[in-house]
Amino acid sequence: MTDERDTGTGYDPHLASSAPEHDWSAAASILHVVLRPAGASGTPMASIDREQLALEADHTHAEPLTDPGPAGLTVAYVLRTSGFDILVNADHLLGWNIEPDVIRTTAFENLRTWSKDAPWTDELSGGRRLLASDSGAGGDAARILLPEVRAYLSAELNEGARVLVGVPHRDLLVAAALRPEDPEFLGQFTAFVADAADADQPIDPRTFELAGGELVPMELAPA
Numbered sequence: 425m426t427d428e429r430d431t432g433t434g435y436d437p438h439l440a441s442s443a444p445e446h447d448w449s450a451a452a453s454i455l456h457v458v459l460r461p462a463g464a465s466g467t468p469m470a471s472i473d474r475e476q477l478a479l480e481a482d483h484t485h486a487e488p489l490t491d492p493g494p495a496g497l498t499v500a501y502v503l504r505t506s507g508f509d510i511l512v513n514a515d516h517l518l519g520w521n522i523e524p525d526v527i528r529t530t531a532f533e534n535l536r537t538w539s540k541d542a543p544w545t546d547e548l549s550g551g552r553r554l555l556a557s558d559s560g561a562g563g564d565a566a567r568i569l570l571p572e573v574r575a576y577l578s579a580e581l582n583e584g585a586r587v588l589v590g591v592p593h594r595d596l597l598v599a600a601a602l603r604p605e606d607p608e609f610l611g612q613f614t615a616f617v618a619d620a621a622d623a624d625q626p627i628d629p630r631t632f633e634l635a636g637g638e639l640v641p642m643e644l645a646p647a
Contacts, residue, residue, distance in 0.1 A: 445503070453534070456502050456531055457502075458566055459499065459565045459569070461498065462496040464500070467487045468491070469527070469528065470524075472524050474517070488513050493569065495630075495641050499566075512527060535569070542563070542567065543559065545558065554598065554600040558595060558598075561595075562595065565591040565592075568589060568597055568639055574634055578637065582601070584603060587602075588610070588632070589632040589634060618630075
């Protein structure tokens with residue numbers, strides 16, 4: 425698992441001008457989306473005023489850029505270097521001389537490209553089925569942000585069942601079918617997700633579900 429940091433690059437200082445923090449062409453290919461906990465600190469991208477930022481160029485803007493995520497979670501953006509991730513902040517935006525939406529669009533395109541080939545672990549036990557993404561590459565939990573991933577999980581798991589989802593930490597997305605004839609599985613899944621949230625990069629110990637193709641908090645009592 426990599427560390428998530430807001431400073432440091434691991435790049436030769438003599439090549440600083442071509443480092444991703446300063447060079448958009450170098451940053452674009454390693455820009456990725458990450459999920460962070462609900463209420464995680466940051467600067468909302470919707471509030472960014474690039475003209476105002478330019479006037480404050482002599483100040484540091486270290487807070488990561490964020491967007492609202494599903495079910496109250498937080499979406500952030502990182503530069504994925506070897507060894508650790510660098511949270512993208514307003515100073516990066518200013519240095520790259522791009523609009524906020526370019527960060528958003530590029531990061532999601534990179535997530536989508538990676539997700540197409542990222543594997544799923546498919547576990548069957550009796551009538552129970554569980555799908556997990558745990559590659560350790562740092563983007564597993566964020567896959568739930570992609571409509572095509574939510575559609576895939578729904579198609580695979582929701583035949584006569586509710587689709588349970590957990591994003592306990594950055595490197596794990598887990599989903600399972602909760603069938604009416606197996607109500608005790610909810611407690612087992614919920615306990616697993618809560619335990620898994622005790623990790624280096626925790627996101628949320630709650631159990632979610634897919635409803636209408638969207639990630640929503642799971643009601644404790646099955647409908």
